[in-house]
Amino acid sequence: MPGGGDLPDPNDPQQMQRFLSQLQQLFATPGGGPVNWDLARQIAQAHLTGAPGMGAGQAPFGLTLPPGIGAPAQPASEQGPVGDPDVDAKTRAAVTESLRLADLWLEPESALPSGIAATAAWTRSEWISATLDVWRKLCDPVAARMVGAMADLVPDEMRSQLGPMTSMVTSLGGALFGGQLGTALGSLAAEVLSASDIGLPLGPAGTAALVPANIEEYGQGLEIDGDQVRLYVALREAAHQRLFGHVPWLRGHVLTAVETYAAGIRVNREAIEEAMNRFDPTNPEGMQEIALEGVFSPEDSPQQKAALARLETALALIEGWVTHVVERAAGDRLPDVVRFAEAFRRRRAAGGPAEQTFAALVGLELRPRRLREATALWAALTEHRGISGRDALWGHPDLLPDEDAFTDPEAYARASLDLTDLENELGDDAPDS
Template sequence: MGSDIPFGFGNLGGDLPDPNDPRVQQMMQQLQQMMAQSLSSGPVNWQLAKQLAESELADENIVGPADQAAVSEAVRLADLWLDGVTAWPSGVSATDAWTRKQWISQTEDSWKQLTEPLAAQMGEAMQTLVPEEMSGMLGPMADLMKGVGSALFGAQMGQALAKLAGEVLSSTEVGLPLGKTGVAALLPGNVAAYAEGLELPVEEVRLFVALREAATHRLFTHAPWLRSHLLGALEAYAREIRIDEAAIEEAMSEIDPTDPEAAATMDLSEVFKPEDTEQQKAALARLATTLALITGWVNEVVADAAGERLPTM
């Protein structure tokens, strides 16, 4: 590492940053504001995540009544077809059509469950990175290091959510219901783009996506233990992750605190210990097996339900 001074201050030159230097004072003010906001946000600064994600999705079209009606009809027909291939009744209590931004807001609670255990560990590790010789100058900043981790995870989640929002077709695209229980939701804009890429009629693609959405809701409604089983495996994996504090310090030393986009572009892949523990391997095996079974069941019933009705899919 090129400097022993963390958090970007090494770029100022000298052994220790001068607290009277206007540049240091400006950086400290920005960091204090960022961390004060993040500290009250929990392990992940979700306000920052949503702001960053939505800023990348600023030009999307709204979902109108015609889209809502088309999604509702597709899910209704999909459930009718599924009734003929499975004894489980419908798991859909309502339908919805989302924009990409709505997908982010509607799935936020699920992402919190999935990411906050890991983010909390990183926040605790961040508190250990303030050198003793700087503690007098930084004062309460040492107690606010969790805020740095919260902001970093918020920025990273913002990027990830924006990317996913541009690709997902429904609320269950990642293998488990991310929205409210029983609400079958499609993203008409993404479905239309997907159909265009396949050069297929959007009506057929919408119905196929609705079949997968309705089938997944049916499965999770009548096997309610599946969701907690998946989340339990993810949480078990996260509990065993070890943070490489030296890697965090090195990564932070390369960040310019005056650049608000630096946290979003920081590569966090190097800060986690690369070798999985035995407990993590077991958790991953449970997770992979369960997801494979879910995907297999959905594929099977959707294929049976579609039959010759959707030959192009």
Template structure:
């Protein structure tokens, strides 16, 4: 931190070298020193630019438009009195980003009737195909085609839920960067710093959301439910961008992506505890993130309203670090496993539905896997801004496990594991999918035996199911038990 009381980077006083002309320039147009008490780094101009006008001394050669924009941005930052993130600013910047097409050079556009019809038909057909691949019923009561701006508006409430807890920690840390002896006297200053923090977060989150809106193809791309259950959403403009270089008919691309969206919706709609489980994993990991106050001091001390890129660069370097504790490592494992299990189930189910029907199923599956595993620029921005990577690192392992469960226990037995979070595979189970499948079969066989014993009223009697006849082989009995396990 700098040597000034508030750490805002006041420049040191320069010694008087006897050059009166130079001294006069410093006082009248140098742009630094007492005329700029908070040291916010406003650029100074030549001495003749402002004469005795103190504002000219502060802002020098800035033209009126730049000066007005700087004051407007500063005013927005310092007048904000809401939560840890200025979400009004975030939404405005996100919408501006998509309207100008700054993320990919493609400007956002309203969705036309033909595109809406194509999306509705694709989701309807996808739901029919999924009926053969999963025991979970349809979760999409409606299908909508969104523009990028509509995606921003619809998903903003969930982003607030994800980002606010971490941003709150930054707001508290911005007060902590002051020396302890100054904090009692600096109430208004701390409030100003937190307002600045909310604005800086709002600006960065807005840009990240605007960029992400140019990448996503639906409402479930990040593995978390961004909208209420029951509505499948696709973005026609982004689907076209996604499929233009794949050498696959656009109808197949749209249908495959509709399968993924509809599969997610089935899971989120009919596994009532899943949403809280996922967000609980995110929250558990976020609680263990600590703020790099040294980097935060640098951001605050170099604050310059005319040069927001400087703040963006500092924040994008990341100021969040996970704590190196067993609890934090366990929280990370829970989060990564939860994301992987959701994405792995969707991957396995969609592949089962698409493989017999789409010639491009294998190619599209591999493209989506790689895209999901590497993440785009916006996902990386969120990782540096809030220390959170919403990426299923073990997608392939999870997909293999769900496929093995399908082979061993059938569709009903596989989907039955979603009945309770304690029944789901763990991170160690992803290391040994066959071991988990075999272990599950043994567990359920023992459970059936105990239930049969209890029903017969005697542990000494042979445990025969109602469909099992004397002399029937053990393997056949186990097969019958396996087929019924999915309903438990």
């Protein structure tokens, strides 16, 4: 089709067939599943770096776009890419030393041994690549509901007439969701401080990782010495690694809680129809301008409320434990530990702009509510039962405090529980560090 920017002639079957074939290639979901994760990764990288090499007439994955179609993955921000600074050898060494020292400080404050098998200093792009597999597990259940709803919008009598276009509707849903997830992940990559920063085990098991560029920017906002900031973040990362590394059921417990909650999310068909009406198949880059916020909303049912309560309680207990043991480990060692603790408590309770964008997109907030109460609960358990007795509660999900325990931590901590057998079992079953 000569002319570069010309659209196919609708009266020419061969041109239209080639056009639809290339459009299907563009929207296809590599590897199956409801989300086009390759597109999500491309757009996340574009948000950071501007995705060099993706000019007009080009698409991700080496495809040639049909004439008249521009690049679908341009940086979402009008201010341009946020940047992705390299990590030099000196910074990598400082990260490794901070994590080593943090793990040493945590040793007397936790009955759980070190969970760090490897350390890393990630660029923002490396954070995206290293965490994408877990994001897939978190987002696919929600995305599947949206993509299925989009396919249901095609009436039965039209399916036979549309032919290959019917499957393209489903592919379009995966591309729409992947594009907007990519934008959200690109924004998160510019904010997160470590692999476990949002309270979930996003990175490879046993790998403690910091994101130095984001730590530096965060420290400038706090006006606190950069070495202190890095060490405090390292303490939190090392504490998360102990928890997820030596409580074998915890990772699955949290991810299952997310999936259970996602299963009860309602799809707003009117919002999907409105989004579809705004999509122009001759202008795929316009996908990023289509807002999917409002497509999902939680069902107001007892089951959904219970699922949300379990998830919020799990997140609060994880973050409360981490906050408590880090505060004890930092003690008098970090001059600004009190300021750190309060700043991080506010940060986790409120969530950053990128977290809020992600929550609006998938209908799920990954923020621990009642974090202050959860921290007080673990402190009370330490006072009354000691470190081993406190950490023995991680031996089984049924032993963990429930939401009611937040109301009166002291009373819960004083409750009569014989944890001797649990402590022995935890010590026998804990993996080698």
